[in-house]
Amino acid sequence: MSVILDILASVGMWEAVLRIATPLILGTLGVLLCERVGVLNLGIEGIMTFGAMIGWLTVYSGADLWTGLAAAALAGAAFGMLHAALTVPLGLSQHVTGLGITLFASSFSYYIFRLAVPTASSPPTVEPFRPLPVPGLSEIPFLGPVLFNQTAPTYLALALVALLAWGLYRTPLGLAVRMTGENPHAVEAQGIDPIRLRIGTIMAGSALMGVAGAFLTLAAFNSFFPTMVQGRGWICIALVVFALWRPGRALLGALLFAFFDAFQLRLQTAVEGVPYQLFLMLPYLLSILALIVMARRARVPQALMQPYRRGER
């Protein structure tokens, strides 16, 4: 028992929660955008991998860290455009397209990685984002280091939550996006082109997925290896359901998952005699439980996964 309390009382634990949550926040927001406009994007796992690789490669070739993030966002948007081109105007299966993109983007990442560093046996590193203490606030005991001594992309992710919440619920564009996910015919009847809106939104969401991946190489691990995304993309897909398609709840879900993850990591080292795999399972088990509780209340976007064809009902 005291082991658990020790872990919960440590600053390091809570600091890690926000760090672990950052890619999940970004990825979940990305999926959320796509689904709000009516398209499932299972390409996330691959797009994150590609974002991680391209972000790392950009910085490794001499550019600065922000250029690395921008490159990941652009690459994400490009994959988003591919996904959108296949699923929106052509109306192909969103499942199949998304999984295809995940397979393609993952392998393509490794391929480019090997072209760039053909021989290295241990992955070459870059100088990552450093914690950026917020002057004044970071001095607050406990809360200071936990909340205000994070890296710049973490602040960015938090700001994006607020921005997206505002965008979706307070702006005309956000309303049009939500309406497209509910009934694209209604949007069209109000004189807006749902196809263009879908393509644009999917690209924006996929750009966030790319940035989510780049966070892994540019702020968390400082090098790239092909399996590093490790199912985080799939977690994001589940988190969106948990979040009931709302940005604020997406933040909550990501934090909750990250909390369990940080907690089990520390348990692994603190508790002896229990196979560590059991602890590894913990966050996933709890996510499934949380999902079961939340999903019962879910109000799924009505047009999710329904291709829109002009003039057809």
Add this chain to the structure above:
Amino acid sequence: MTRVLELDGITKRFGATLANDDVSLHLDRGEVVALLGENGAGKTTLMSILFGHYTADAGEVRVEGRALPPGRARAAIRAGVGMVHQHFALAPNLTVLENVMTGTEPLWRPRSDRAAARRRLAGLAERFGLPVEPEARVSDLSVGERQRVEILKALYNEARILILDEPTAVLTTQQAERLFATLREMAAQGLSIIFISHKLHEVMSASDRVVVLRGGRVVAERATAETDKGELAELMVGRKVERPARPPARPGAVLLEAADLHVAGKGGAALNGVDFRLHAGETLGIIGVSGNGQTTLAGVVSGLLAPERGALRVHGAALRRHDVPHAIAAGIGRIPEDRNAEGVVGDMSTWENAVLERLWAPEFSRRGVVRRGAARAAAARILTDYDVRGARVDGRVRLLSGGNMQKLILGRVLEAGPDILVAAQPSRGLDEGAIADVHRRLIAARERGAGVLLISEDLDEVIALADRIRAIVGGRLSPAIPAERADARRLGLMMAGDWTEAETIEREAADAL
């Protein structure tokens, strides 16, 4: 009179179908024009071109003298054209206000002004007598209220020309009357209105002028005051349509007997002690204002709902289990009220739908494997025998028009030769030609000796088809009166729950036997 709208020589093809053929039409300020035509006449296509959903192959749309760019809904909205779609264009998970506001502000504005929008919506609701709750979720609204939202949406876009595509198809009679009163009010305030319909009585009562469309062409135009139902029916169908007459009944043994049926239905749909008998070779008509238990009654008799109290005896015995397979096995056939939701599986093929209810019959399956050949042959037979047009054995059923879908359902049910037929609103939404076909089939089934339980809101239909008529009010059935003694006033009384006259008549009829 100022001319607000002109359609000039509109032509539109879909593959081999000529949906609109050189159609010209005009509309003046403050006028209500009915666009009358059978299903498939090209009404929706014409209005979709006007609204910019489709691009015409030829022809021009002019609003207040200025040509609209083709295929741009946005331009039509700007020019003051509003459309209330046949299938509402609403997002059920969003609020009324959100539905109305979408697309009305510049998209990139950093903040939408909900307060102003709410005020404006309230003002319009007040002015046109269309009360709505702006923060209500659309999924919580009734069909009538949703239509109100659609109309408000158009008004909010400052529509001066309002187009309604079959606005009454989903409404009850009372709701429809209310709608037409609203339309009148709007016309009085200077709006111009086109409503699409294939129902003669509403065209006669609600329009100033009628334009009749048949096979994609305008075949006639009449001032409503100078025409009548008979002429319009003939113009619309292109030949004289006569609904078939019913030969005298020769009632036989009791096929179906309900005793004291109770079901706790949701919201006014309960049955509170229903008794009736249905004989072989007769049609029993059940009339009533919707929401008084019709749907529940049809559900109980066809096995979908089990009664909580009371008994349903088929051929003198209760069903072994009260479910649909046992009801079908006992010889009960059903024509469901909502054919799209309960009658067919839209995305499955015609042949699959045609055998759906009899899939386990040895004719259609053997050792758990469907006999496709037999099933497809049966479907093909139904398509020809029942004159289902536009259907292929392998085509998806969703693409059929309402009338043809209903004929397919009729074929499926009647081919099984049921002793008892439950027909719920069998001609709802159908055009004159299709109604006549459906009536002919129902009469033929009765002639063959089946008992038909006809549940309908259409009084003309019930008077034409039923031998005895009862009203359902608050989940109870009125006494039965013979069809010969039914008139609008008497049936109105029965539906309103005043059964004194009906009781006398029933007693007289019993004494006469």
